[in-house]
Amino acid sequence: MDNPASGKIGIFDSGYGGLTILDSIRALLPKYDYIYLGDNARSPYGTRSFEVVYDFTLQGVKKLYSMGCKLTILACNTASAKALRSIQQNDLQNMGPQAKVLGVIRPTTEIIGRYTVSRHVGLFGTVGTVQSRSYDLEIAKFFPDIQLSSVACPLWVPLIENGEAGSPGADYFVKKYCDELLSKDSGIDCVILACTHYPLLENKIRKYLPEHIRILSQGPVVAAALQNYLVRHKQIEESIGKNGTCRFYTTEQVPKFNDSASIFLKEPVEAIHIRL
Numbered sequence: 001m002d003n004p005a006s007g008k009i010g011i012f013d014s015g016y017g018g019l020t021i022l023d024s025i026r027a028l029l030p031k032y033d034y035i036y037l038g039d040n041a042r043s044p045y046g047t048r049s050f051e052v053v054y055d056f057t058l059q060g061v062k063k064l065y066s067m068g069c070k071l072t073i074l075a076c077n078t079a080s081a082k083a084l085r086s087i088q089q090n091d092l093q094n095m096g097p098q099a100k101v102l103g104v105i106r107p108t109t110e111i112i113g114r115y116t117v118s119r120h121v122g123l124f125g126t127v128g129t130v131q132s133r134s135y136d137l138e139i140a141k142f143f144p145d146i147q148l149s150s151v152a153c154p155l156w157v158p159l160i161e162n163g164e165a166g167s168p169g170a171d172y173f174v175k176k177y178c179d180e181l182l183s184k185d186s187g188i189d190c191v192i193l194a195c196t197h198y199p200l201l202e203n204k205i206r207k208y209l210p211e212h213i214r215i216l217s218q219g220p221v222v223a224a225a226l227q228n229y230l231v232r233h234k235q236i237e238e239s240i241g242k243n244g245t246c247r248f249y250t251t252e253q254v255p256k257f258n259d260s261a262s263i264f265l266k267e268p269v270e271a272i273h274i275r276l
Contacts, residue, residue: 024219
C-alpha cells in the first residue's frame with residue numbers, strides 16, 4: 001500500500017536558472033520532498049517557437065508526474081509564457097485529477113503593484129518571454145495603471161552558464177541592457193528579473209541602475225506563492241512527502257550539470273541522467 005504522503009514537488013526548467021527558484025523554495029519550505037528536472041540538453045528555450053516549447057515542457061511535466069510529483073512548478077519564464085496555459089487547459093485532465101502545474105509569471109505579476117510608486121516598471125527577460133508579452137497581459141489584469149517597459153537580454157544566459165557572471169566582460173553587456181531600459185522610460189522605479197538565471201547578475205545590474213530602483217527577483221516571490229498555495233490546497237499538501245529530500249535529474253551530461261548546478265546552489269550536486 002502506497003504511503004499517502006509519498007508525493008513530490010517537481011521543479012522543471014529548460015536550463016539551470018530554475019535552481020534559483022528551487023533554492024528559495026527549499027529555504028522557505030525545507031521539509032518537503034522535491035525533484036528537480038533540467039532539460040539542459042535542449043536549452044535554451046528562449047529562442048524556440050511556442051509549439052516546440054510546449055512540446056518540450058509537456059514532456060517534462062509528464063515525466064515528473066510519472067515520478068510521483070503531485071505538483072510541478074515551471075521554474076522557467078519561457079515555459080510559463082509559452083506552455084503553461086495550454087498544459088493546464090488541454091493536458092492535465094489526461095494525466096489524472098491530482099496533477100497540478102504552476103508557473104512563475106502570475107505570482108510575480110500579482111504582487112508587482114507593491115513594489116512601484118511611480119507605476120513605471122521595467123523588465124529584463126529572454127527574447128521568448130519579452131516577445132510573448134505575457135507580463136504585459138498579466139500585469140494589465142491586476143494593475144492596469146502600471147506601464148511596463150521590457151528589454152530582451154539574449155547574452156545574459158550564455159554569460160551565466162559559461163561561468164562568466166562575475167567577469168569584467170559581463171559588465172559591458174549588463175550596462176548595455178540597463179542603459180537600453182532606462183532610455184525607454186526614465187520613470188521606472190522597479191525592475192523585474194523575468195528570467196530565473198538573472199539573480200546571478202543582480203550585483204552587476206544593481207551597479208548600473210539608479211539607487212532608487214528596486215530589483216524584484218522571482219525566487220522568494222515564487223516560494224511565498226507556493227507556501228500560500230499549499231495552505232489553501234490541503235489535499236495536495238497532505239499528499240507530499242516531508243522527508244526534506246531533493247533529487248536532481250538532467251537530460252544533459254551529468255558531470256556538466258553537476259558542475260554548473262553547484263555554481264547556482266553553492267553546494268555539491270549529484271544528478272541522474274534522464275531521457276524525455
